[in-house]
Amino acid sequence: MNLSVNLGKLKLKNPVMTASGTFGYGAEYSEFVNLNNLGAVVVKGLSLNPMAGNPPPRIYETPCGMLNSIGLQNIGVEAFIKEKLPYLKQFDTKIIVNFFGDSIKEYVKTAERLSSVNGIHALEMNISCPNKQAGWSIFGTDPKVTFKVVSAVRKITDLTLIVKLSPNVTDIALMAKVAEDAGADAVSVINTLTGMAINAKTRQPRLANIIGGLSGPAIKPIALRMVWECHKAVRIPIIGMGGIISAEDAIEFLIAGSSAVAIGTANFVNPKAAQDIIDGMKLFMIEEHISNVKELIGRLKC
Amino acid sequence: MLSADNSLDPLLKRPFSLFRWLDKDIQILYRVVGKLTNILKDKKPDDILEIIGPLGNGFPVIKGKARPILIGGGIGSAPLFSLAETIKHKKPIFFIGAKTKKEILYTYALKSIGINPIISTDDGTLGQKGVITNVLREFLTHHSSPITDYCIYACGPRPMLKELTLLSEKFNLKGYIALEENMACGVGACLSCVVNTKNGFKRVCKEGPVFPIEEIVW
Ligand SMILES: Cc1cc2nc3c(=O)[nH]c(=O)nc-3n(C[C@H](O)[C@H](O)[C@H](O)COP(=O)(O)OP(=O)(O)OC[C@H]3O[C@@H](n4cnc5c(N)ncnc54)[C@H](O)[C@@H]3O)c2cc1C
Ligand SMILES: Cc1cc2nc3c(=O)[nH]c(=O)nc-3n(C[C@H](O)[C@H](O)[C@H](O)COP(=O)(O)O)c2cc1C
Ligand code: FES
Numbered sequence: 001m002n003l004s005v006n007l008g009k010l011k012l013k014n015p016v017m018t019a020s021g022t023f024g025y026g027a028e029y030s031e032f033v034n035l036n037n038l039g040a041v042v043v044k045g046l047s048l049n050p051m052a053g054n055p056p057p058r059i060y061e062t063p064c065g066m067l068n069s070i071g072l073q074n075i076g077v078e079a080f081i082k083e084k085l086p087y088l089k090q091f092d093t094k095i096i097v098n099f100f101g102d103s104i105k106e107y108v109k110t111a112e113r114l115s116s117v118n119g120i121h122a123l124e125m126n127i128s129c130p131n132k133q134a135g136w137s138i139f140g141t142d143p144k145v146t147f148k149v150v151s152a153v154r155k156i157t158d159l160t161l162i163v164k165l166s167p168n169v170t171d172i173a174l175m176a177k178v179a180e181d182a183g184a185d186a187v188s189v190i191n192t193l194t195g196m197a198i199n200a201k202t203r204q205p206r207l208a209n210i211i212g213g214l215s216g217p218a219i220k221p222i223a224l225r226m227v228w229e230c231h232k233a234v235r236i237p238i239i240g241m242g243g244i245i246s247a248e249d250a251i252e253f254l255i256a257g258s259s260a261v262a263i264g265t266a267n268f269v270n271p272k273a274a275q276d277i278i279d280g281m282k283l284f285m286i287e288e289h290i291s292n293v294k295e296l297i298g299r300l301k302c
Numbered sequence: 303m304l305s306a307d308n309s310l311d312p313l314l315k316r317p318f319s320l321f322r323w324l325d326k327d328i329q330i331l332y333r334v335v336g337k338l339t340n341i342l343k344d345k346k347p348d349d350i351l352e353i354i355g356p357l358g359n360g361f362p363v364i365k366g367k368a369r370p371i372l373i374g375g376g377i378g379s380a381p382l383f384s385l386a387e388t389i390k391h392k393k394p395i396f397f398i399g400a401k402t403k404k405e406i407l408y409t410y411a412l413k414s415i416g417i418n419p420i421i422s423t424d425d426g427t428l429g430q431k432g433v434i435t436n437v438l439r440e441f442l443t444h445h446s447s448p449i450t451d452y453c454i455y456a457c458g459p460r461p462m463l464k465e466l467t468l469l470s471e472k473f474n475l476k477g478y479i480a481l482e483e484n485m486a487c488g489v490g491a492c493l494s495c496v497v498n499t500k501n502g503f504k505r506v507c508k509e510g511p512v513f514p515i516e517e518i519v520w
Contacts, residue, residue, distance in 0.1 A: 021492065021493075022487075022491065022492060023491055024487075024489075024490060024491030024492070028487070028489050028490050028491035029489065029491060031489075032354075044491075044493075052502060052503060053493060053496070053503065055498065056483055056484075056495070056496055056497060056498075056503075057483065057484050058484070058493070058494050058495075058496065059484050059485075059486055059492075059494040060484065061312065061313060061314055061484075063311050064310045064311045064313055065313065066313065066314060066486060068486075068492075068494065070492070070493050070494065073493050073496075073503065216310075216313055217310045217313070245310070265313075265486075267487065267491070268314055268315070268486040268487045268488075268492060269305070269313055269314060269315070270352075271354060271487075271489065
């Protein structure tokens with residue numbers, strides 16, 4: 001049985017990776033999952049300097065999903081390289097580093113630093129974050145800004161470059177195309193959808209930050225639709241995510257056009273989720289007489 | 303972190319303290335408030351639950367002569383019982399407060415290990431009427447002096463813990479409090495459960511849930 005897939009020049013042993021921000025820096029889940037078995041580990045989003053994040057409460061559960069407003073808390077690039085990367089490098093898996101900045105300059109500097117060390121296999125650019133120069137509007141919602149920031153990072157790195165798209169746009173296929181034109185090797189679809197929850201009795205928002213990002217099974221139909229739209233628009237590989245809980249969910253994302261999938265909120269529900277999904281995928285392939293997982297990618301019958 | 307089945311709603315596991323850890327069993331004492339706890343209350347013997355744990359730290363048993371004062375508010379009394387059992391030779395003074403009589407927990411079990419708790423309820427149906435921190439303030443006013451040495455251990459609602467922080471400053475007490483925050487992963491990965499401390503945000507699931515009382519910034 002062949003489970004391997006390619007993201008540009010990066011070859012994964014299987015299509016299952018972890019979603020940024022839901023798997024810490026890998027070590028947190030190593031008691032539950034053998035990291036050697038994963039297609040890739042994607043770490044929590046990093047910025048040039050450490051960030052404290054938003055005040056609590058930071059999460060609130062909603063029907064079949066959760067809102068989070070962590071606020072991109074992270075230890076910063078240098079601490080990651082010194083304290084977390086050596087541990088991850090022991091494993092036979094691909095290490096993908098998610099990162100972001102508050103200006104194009106900061107994106108470039110962060111990507112340069114991450115590209116200068118050994119052991120990182122790919123960069124995932126989170127463009128769902130506010131742009132300081134443009135009054136904190138989001139990098140990932142204005143196609144011109146998206147093109148600029150992705151091109152700037154593309155110029156300075158030879159690593160596989162993945163752009164993680166924001167779903168909070170009118171036309172996600174257009175944004176995928178912009179990323180492709182700017183030189184991205186792959187796109188991740190989708191980040192969280194902005195949402196909100198209110199306590200009716202106190203009239204207060206449930207999150208200190210008032211709004212947060214919705215993830216989990218509640219967003220799966222939207223994520224699938226967006227993967228499908230991007231699949232029709234671009235030739236670069238797509239990493240599908242958003243509400244994947246089971247192997248069957250993951251396979252649906254492959255059929256919609258993703259070459260790989262990322263497991264996010266499901267890790268919280270079941271700390272062994274990533275492993276269970278790999279095992280379930282194998283079982284599905286045996287039952288359905290599929291010998292190569294690539295036979296599923298983008299094979300929606302319609 | 304505990305879940306009762308594979309349902310998608312409730313989705314996340316819920317955090318609970320260990321009430322008691324026996325030879326072959328662990329016991330959890332919980333209050334029915336919402337989705338998961340309502341499912342839990344209908345479970346029968348031999349039904350299967352999924353638990354990951356134990357996670358995080360616990361109340362430290364400090365060396366020295368300090369006499370322990372335990373303060374539990376409502377369901378916050380849950381994690382204090384095991385501690386009381388462990389340190390009963392230090393003759394802990396146990397304060398328990400709740401809204402009403404039926405929310406005052408396990409006093410019978412406490413008496414069986416020789417501890418007679420001091421009780422208050424908001425509505426006066428058991429013990430003194432009023433909040434437990436007022437009863438504690440009264441106690442400290444009469445029983446605290448430069449030569450007395452107490453260590454407080456507390457768990458309960460936020461306003462109670464806040465008030466305790468003020469009391470600990472006023473009467474110069476050291477101590478530990480167990481905090482609650484909304485949680486998703488329970489293993490330190492998602493950064494959902496942070497509280498503000500004098501040394502920045504800390505994770506309740508990993509660095510906590512027990513923190514030195516002077517460390518928390520309210
Ligand atoms: C470290 C830690 C230890 C805990 N130990 C215990 C324990 O030993 N026993 C116990 O009973 N509980 C304990 N809790 C609280 C427990 O986690 C919640 O009561 C539980 O998550 C509620 O789940 P639910 O699905 O029933 O309620 P939900 O459906 O999630 O919530 C229903 C309603 O209850 C309210 N609610 C939710 N959580 C709380 C809360 N913590 N306090 C008051 N109201 C709440 C919500 O605002 C909501 O309106 C602990 C929490 C933490 C963080
Ligand atoms: C608690 C939490 C933190 C997250 N942090 C990040 C992050 O730092 N960078 C990022 O690009 N995406 C982040 N995400 C988004 C996820 O990687 C993923 O795109 C999204 O949650 C949808 O997948 P899911 O429904 O499987 O969780 C975070 C999601 C959650 C729930
Ligand atoms: S609950 Fe995830 S870090 Fe504490």
